[in-house]
Amino acid sequence: MHRPPTAEAQVAAELAGLRPGLVPRYAAELPGARAAVLTRLWRALAHEPLPWITRRTAGAHGLALRLADGRALHGPLADPYATDAYVTAVFLDGTAYDDPARLLTALAVPNAAGFAAELAHSVASLALSRAGQPEPAGPDVWPRRDWEWEQRVVDGHPFHPNCRARPGFSVAEQFAYGPEHRPVVELGTVPVAASECLLTGAWPAELRDGDRLLIPVHPWQAAHVLKSPCEQGPSAHPLMSLRTLAVPGGPHVKTALSARLTSSVRDISAYSVGASATLSAFAEGLSDRSDGLLHITRTLGAATANSPDLAAVLRESPQRFAGRGEYVLPVAALATTGLPGTPGWLAAFARLTLTVGLRLLDQGVALEAHGQNLLVVLSEAGDPLRLVYRDLADIRISPARLARHGIATPALTGRLITDEVPTLRRKLFGSLVAGALAGAAGSGPALRTALAAALPDVPHTADLAALREGPLPAKALTLMRLSPRTPGDQWAALPNPFVLEPDTSDQ
Template identity: 50%
Template structure:
């Protein structure tokens, strides 16, 4: 048993002993799930000290790691990998044994990911979703390809049970009173979150505790956490509350920079205007307002919040769920369902790219509204802070560049294509097709042909730029390198790798 597995087991015995047996039973599956993600990354990413091959990794010291063949889009776990003939069943222990440069912290993260994933599986309940929040909370395993899919350092067992969506809690979001004159405020901050000359800032209770803010809290809003943990839907309706949660989850610290607060409304306006040019597609979950309070005289990423348009306002009578919450049973006729989704996703994403914005269209940001037959009828896009904007393309479309940070701006087609195609093809379609086909390679090929046909149809109808079409159907796509970006000494920001493109046009 990994070190953190033992720590989690001991704490669980104190706070929820009724889950201890389920947690112990969940551990082998959690290890295999994280091991499968680790094996994918080792086979797909250019890691220092390792050379990739077909079903093996050759280390710089001559040792050889072997395992089952695995395509980049495969889901499912790997119970065991073999290092020079010796079996390894725990991903953190295996990574430590590999001794790759810069992986010391990553070993700890994998240990945390396994323990947290087992806890998630132990605490999750199998219920039929009835509301958008139910669908959000039905996603138990996190990112389908990231080895740190449930990494939550600094969040105890008791806190995970109290705050994480898969445990289906109601979370009291604290309201911290701050003089409005001291705050950075964007958009129209609602009167319901004001008390005289003080702004009532929604603060996650984990953040309240860890920043010692409880004396400043003047009330709370009961809310249900969505997939991203720190965004919550109030029980009585109204805007979703995106709060700071300043620890690493998966791999990034989940605070909210003052720059994001400044840009959120302008960015929402841009995406909404572009969507209107495409006939209102995709629908955009806008940020309505944002605020950052000061810490030591400066507006702080640890004490910020944004108010986002709720899903109910965008599709009040429809079933809406994140792509990550789609199940094989929900899809029914998988081929027909995928064809309907692919037509929408390719038309909407390529349409926005042509106008000047590349979406990060993965399973958490991209939502599907279903018609009465359970088929995708339109898409919703949310969490705008990771799009990429091309000033040159906007100019050609007659649109001014909004006041956003330089991080979001790039005219480099490679940057735009990596952002969009890496998420949409590499994660969203890859995980859906693997989910639907369950390892049937012939069925997977048929499904990828359906997606390719939708991509060709959309690119033929739109005034797509030649470089976009070439990248969409080229031999390779650029996707995020989940391990590489977390190595000690890695440059800030995302790291990337190249994978075979399943939409590639045959030579």
């Protein structure tokens, strides 16, 4: 019986036709890529509320999981905040599995087949991303241009097993569009009569043709979804999200890209286009109340041709908030600087981010401050000075909390507006502490040490008390992929980092 090639073999075959010299490096990177994805999957198995895991037992010999069908899984103790690939194999009823896709296939739980295929693609794409990196060339020099920082994030999401999954992208397309491969992308444009579009904010003259709007289109979208030729648009550099690109000297362009990247299919809804100008104006007031510690990038304009597959959002570049000699970079890129491991740096960064995040939450705004949306302004010496936040599409706003501080609620409806305290806290804590701070720290003990040093100087609000006392919420990313018909976010309760053992190593 003929079996289709595995994702690893398919990528190798395509690579041999495109860049044969990279094939040996790709093969050498595969074991590490499997371990990286397996580590993320093991974290999920150890901590997410997966209905087919009935018991978890930790001991001197690691972690044992009992499945509903009576089988047993064994592996190392799982640090929910670790970013190193420390899991090289787990054992299902005594059989070792070093490949996350093979493990999930063997588990044979509901919806495993589709997710296993995504994991296989994540491994292959991660190995490709690592293989495509240039050889180190002397002392590291920090970049000044915004997209160059984003290109340094090679491994993708620090905790999602689909950290590099790009289903539907050929090897050639990954080289052409993946930020870690450092391409220049030629955007297309589709002319649409302005009367047929929903437009908010201002639309620049260079993207107009008489009474028509020229909507920027990603080339992958044009080829695979719109399936029609486009007019030539600006040249741009892809950012971490892949569908958002930086135009040199111009804005960041968020395009519709109807592909599943990590968890979601990436399009731009009419709701987000309609809310963008109101949100942007509201955010300017948030910056004004932050004592200079937070800047929020403005949305310049947003347009959709009444379709989530043909829409675009124009945002100002975070680079405008960098002073002389300063750097602006996504928090996800901090690991490439070495700064989080230096004495006191992580505590100073935690102090800054918690101060800003808790103040805003108390005032009524919960940011989704993960390592992609949240950026930090560093001094020339590397000290964390200020924060920059981009992409307001998934924040949460509490009218009741705003009213307590005399702040008018923006004229918005829908999912952005809620007074549910657990929802507000999950949004901030899950993205900032379990996401951005944990990703920068790299381990539970290092995170706890930084938080303990930062706490005396951050706002002592009721939200902080809740953060200290209960489990830490984090999106149950694997559960969500295995529950495709369950709408919205699902959550895991991670061990509170405040009660983990402190890091006693020399940092």
